[in-house]
Amino acid sequence: MPKYNKIIFAVFLSFFFCSFISSEVVEVKIYQTTDIHSHIDSSSHETDVGGWLRIGTVIREKQSSYGKKNLLLIDCGDTLEGAFSGVISQGEAGGHLLDIYNYDVWVPGNHEFDFGIKKFLEISENMKCTILNANLLYNGKKLFPGFKIFHKNGAKIAVIGVNASFLKNWFWGRRYQGIGVLKAVDAIGVILEKIAVKKVDMIILAMHHGYLEKDLRGVNEVVDIAMRYPQIDLLLGGHTHIERPGMQIGKSWYVQAGCHGEFLGEITAMIDTEKHEVKKISSILLPMTEDIPKDKVNSVYIQEILKKQKNMTKQVVGSCKKDISAKGLPGINSQISELLCLAIKEETKADIIFHGSLSNHTLSGKITKKDVFLTVPYENTIGTVLLTKNEIKKIIKEQINYILHWSFQGIYGCNIIYNRQNNTVKMDFSKKMQEQKFFSVSFNSYVISSGGGRFPVLKSILKNKKIKETKLDSRKILEKYISKYSPLEIKIKQWMKIEE
Numbered sequence: 001m002p003k004y005n006k007i008i009f010a011v012f013l014s015f016f017f018c019s020f021i022s023s024e025v026v027e028v029k030i031y032q033t034t035d036i037h038s039h040i041d042s043s044s045h046e047t048d049v050g051g052w053l054r055i056g057t058v059i060r061e062k063q064s065s066y067g068k069k070n071l072l073l074i075d076c077g078d079t080l081e082g083a084f085s086g087v088i089s090q091g092e093a094g095g096h097l098l099d100i101y102n103y104d105v106w107v108p109g110n111h112e113f114d115f116g117i118k119k120f121l122e123i124s125e126n127m128k129c130t131i132l133n134a135n136l137l138y139n140g141k142k143l144f145p146g147f148k149i150f151h152k153n154g155a156k157i158a159v160i161g162v163n164a165s166f167l168k169n170w171f172w173g174r175r176y177q178g179i180g181v182l183k184a185v186d187a188i189g190v191i192l193e194k195i196a197v198k199k200v201d202m203i204i205l206a207m208h209h210g211y212l213e214k215d216l217r218g219v220n221e222v223v224d225i226a227m228r229y230p231q232i233d234l235l236l237g238g239h240t241h242i243e244r245p246g247m248q249i250g251k252s253w254y255v256q257a258g259c260h261g262e263f264l265g266e267i268t269a270m271i272d273t274e275k276h277e278v279k280k281i282s283s284i285l286l287p288m289t290e291d292i293p294k295d296k297v298n299s300v301y302i303q304e305i306l307k308k309q310k311n312m313t314k315q316v317v318g319s320c321k322k323d324i325s326a327k328g329l330p331g332i333n334s335q336i337s338e339l340l341c342l343a344i345k346e347e348t349k350a351d352i353i354f355h356g357s358l359s360n361h362t363l364s365g366k367i368t369k370k371d372v373f374l375t376v377p378y379e380n381t382i383g384t385v386l387l388t389k390n391e392i393k394k395i396i397k398e399q400i401n402y403i404l405h406w407s408f409q410g411i412y413g414c415n416i417i418y419n420r421q422n423n424t425v426k427m428d429f430s431k432k433m434q435e436q437k438f439f440s441v442s443f444n445s446y447v448i449s450s451g452g453g454r455f456p457v458l459k460s461i462l463k464n465k466k467i468k469e470t471k472l473d474s475r476k477i478l479e480k481y482i483s484k485y486s487p488l489e490i491k492i493k494q495w496m497k498i499e500e
Helices: 003-022 052-066 084-089 092-100 117-125 184-196 222-228 300-314 335-348 369-375 389-400 456-462 474-485
Strands: 025-033 071-075 136-138 147-152 155-162 179-181 202-207 234-236 243-249 252-257 263-272 277-287 316-319 352-355 366-368 381-387 410-412 415-419 424-428 439-444 468-473 496-499
Touching: 025 052, 025 155, 025 202, 025 234, 025 252, 052 071, 052 092, 052 263, 071 147, 071 155, 071 202, 084 092, 084 300, 084 369, 092 117, 092 300, 147 184, 155 184, 155 263, 184 202, 184 222, 202 222, 222 234, 222 243, 222 252, 234 263, 252 263, 252 277, 300 366, 300 369, 316 474, 335 352, 335 381, 335 410, 335 439, 335 468, 335 474, 352 389, 366 369, 369 474, 381 389, 381 474, 389 410, 389 415, 389 424, 389 439, 389 456, 468 474
Parallel strands: 025 071, 155 202, 202 234, 234 252, 352 439, 415 496
Antiparallel strands: 025 263, 136 179, 147 155, 243 252, 243 277, 263 277, 316 366, 352 410, 381 439, 381 468, 415 424
């Protein structure tokens, strides 16, 4: 072969080889967690599965196998609050663990603010991982970037983060002043315009929204987002605590890794870096079973939290003569709701209280701090407002719609007869209250905010009212009452009767 032919052949081979390399499809692993709710040791559903420490063991194995530079690790929120360890650390434990396991992205969820916006800001300012949230506002300004581009195994990947757009229907009170939120579907559109000029190979949306077959309150925007923005390759969901191993929604692939660290979502993306497109996506949920050893996390802080959790589980605050059951309907035949109302009455001196049963935990014998937490697992405060008799009647009629739902708020302090057929409410007041035009009425902060959009009538009644908020949260109010009046014996009084 002539010399120049060899040169041409060599150049051709070189060109062919480079073209083959540049168009090679690369594999990127994406791992997702969501709604861990500060469960360090294990899930609250089963004691021998799930939890951060089992998740941590598998994450370390995957990072070792594929290399940290070749995989993306993303959490979709509700990370700081939920378990006893979250309360003990005021949310800090979750933030520490995201950094310990080298997460690339954290997208805060609605429960991140349960300890107040100031505590959330303190935690987020000390974190190393990237926080993304395109629609979250504080005092009218965006707190975090809406997206970031990552380079993984030669692929250029844009990750967008959004919180639930429903925040205004979950929070009320001084802790949450300044929090605002844009509608996620609109915020994403603005971000995608910025990403369009970046020539990325893959677009991931990590969100604190979950897919539901029926979403009657319109809490989640998953379907709307997928239909409007088909250029999004992968949707990572959360909030609803449902396991979704993988499903097609429009042109996007959707995955959701359940809750409490019971599953780790593993997504495999085959990406053509020359054509800037995803060729194939597959996914599975890896179960965090009891045979997975707990990670021996090298953190003095986390070990201290676990130690405090163990000690506080045994710390007695009071006792009860007989079991106090969470069974029954609030205001009708529930001992726990009666106890909660007694405690709130002691604190606020309100004439009337609306409250429900917040869990199915029964108090028995010695009552510990852990028992109090399990009875009141949320960070609610109490608000008290002056209402007329007609306003109270309207609230009762709205509550009746939810009488078989966990969100039902039973009444305390006034005897009620509700006639279902005529939709009428008869109120029987004590002699002291009969001449009153206004009545002081207490609700918890979640209910005041509309109970997740379930109580629009109540919200409209309270809209322009002056509401006095307690300094203590409802858990501390309950603990204070238990300590003062132990040993407890709760006798049920039927405040509401229903006529068919």
